[in-house]
Amino acid sequence: MSATADAESGPTNTVPGAAARPVRLAALGTSSIAWRRTLPTAVRTPEVELVAVAGRSPDRAARFADAFGCAPEPDYEALLERPDVEAVYVSTATALHHVWAERALLAGKHVLVEKPIGTTAEEARRLCALAEERGLVLRENFMFLHHPQHAHAARLVREGRLGRLSAFRASFCIPPLPADDIRYDPGLGGGALLDVGVYPLRAAALLLGPGLRVAGATLRVRASDGLDLSGQALLVSPSGVLTEVAFGFEHAYGSSYTLWGDRARLTVTRAFTPPPAHPPLLVLEEQDHEERFTLPAADQLQGSLRGFAEAVRAGGGPGEAEWRREAVALMRYVEAVREQAVRHPVETGEAGDTGNSRDTGDIRDTGDTGDGGPDGDRA
Numbered sequence: 001m002s003a004t005a006d007a008e009s010g011p012t013n014t015v016p017g018a019a020a021r022p023v024r025l026a027a028l029g030t031s032s033i034a035w036r037r038t039l040p041t042a043v044r045t046p047e048v049e050l051v052a053v054a055g056r057s058p059d060r061a062a063r064f065a066d067a068f069g070c071a072p073e074p075d076y077e078a079l080l081e082r083p084d085v086e087a088v089y090v091s092t093a094t095a096l097h098h099v100w101a102e103r104a105l106l107a108g109k110h111v112l113v114e115k116p117i118g119t120t121a122e123e124a125r126r127l128c129a130l131a132e133e134r135g136l137v138l139r140e141n142f143m144f145l146h147h148p149q150h151a152h153a154a155r156l157v158r159e160g161r162l163g164r165l166s167a168f169r170a171s172f173c174i175p176p177l178p179a180d181d182i183r184y185d186p187g188l189g190g191g192a193l194l195d196v197g198v199y200p201l202r203a204a205a206l207l208l209g210p211g212l213r214v215a216g217a218t219l220r221v222r223a224s225d226g227l228d229l230s231g232q233a234l235l236v237s238p239s240g241v242l243t244e245v246a247f248g249f250e251h252a253y254g255s256s257y258t259l260w261g262d263r264a265r266l267t268v269t270r271a272f273t274p275p276p277a278h279p280p281l282l283v284l285e286e287q288d289h290e291e292r293f294t295l296p297a298a299d300q301l302q303g304s305l306r307g308f309a310e311a312v313r314a315g316g317g318p319g320e321a322e323w324r325r326e327a328v329a330l331m332r333y334v335e336a337v338r339e340q341a342v343r344h345p346v347e348t349g350e351a352g353d354t355g356n357s358r359d360t361g362d363i364r365d366t367g368d369t370g371d372g373g374p375d376g377d378r379a
Helices: 003-009 032-043 058-068 076-081 094-106 121-134 149-158 192-208 300-313 319-340
Strands: 023-028 048-054 087-090 110-113 138-140 165-173 213-222 228-236 242-248 254-261 265-268 281-286 289-294 341-346
Touching: 023 032, 023 076, 023 300, 032 048, 032 058, 032 087, 032 300, 048 058, 048 076, 048 300, 076 094, 087 094, 087 300, 094 110, 094 121, 110 300, 121 138, 121 319, 138 300, 138 319, 149 192, 149 254, 149 265, 149 281, 165 192, 192 228, 192 242, 192 254, 192 319, 213 319, 228 319, 228 341, 319 341
Parallel strands: 023 048, 023 087, 087 110, 110 138, 165 242, 213 341
Antiparallel strands: 165 254, 213 228, 228 242, 254 265, 265 281, 281 289
């Protein structure tokens, strides 16, 4: 299957009528993204039924339970022991994604885990192997994959509107974060590469297909501990499409990608975090002509939840293997960027408001607000 065809269809396991009965879902982690985005969307999505929540603080869990009409559990273990829970949504700190996703799988639960699936390719590989062995659905909550604007972009490429594709450029950058933001804590999986860099890398894989090779990278890192604050990477596809990705915590907000061929170039202007009511804009530029495509608004988070529920009701199946392969491949790209990066150290003042204090609270403003921020995943 061609790369553009992959983007058109996406990994899928949709079976007609497969989601007739809601999947009984529990939230493992009382994170900001769960509070503001995922759980409010879950309770209005017919394909899922939110039944329980647990966090590191029983008080936080009780607050979530009251807000979303489900049962609070005193800890993660108690939540995983509930026989009425079929699937678990994991939104802990990044460094703990693989830990609690693994425990959920071992407890016989299907898992939707916030991105990225882990911090290394080995963590991703082990989780995916376990899900396959147990016959359970395991997906990363990359919401943007479920937005139809990417299928539209792929269709224009496939129809030849761009001519022969030669370059792909993607970026996801956000302004500096509060000094105590968890994404500045390297011990909990912080850093720009894992938080926002995975988006343009995943988009490259979506639109260009498997087999990307990292050719080089640069990272601006905090001098005190080496935490990556921003970076760029160069990759190349098997067909020779040159790829450039940029990411970071040091920029005015930007979330876009451009596909460039010998006839035209196409830019997706709000690639990764379009709000549910936002009509996406795609801009096709030829030498003497510009065409703008304004598409219907879509709720990509609800699409992710629906797709996950349908896969659970379908009993997994061959389509899930593609999701697992792509999760492992992404972490291999992340590791290659780390290994090849030329690092430039910056002092705290030079890097902006990037203190190294640790936020021990349980609900933090680290997620996708639907109006510009990244998809956070912090418990």
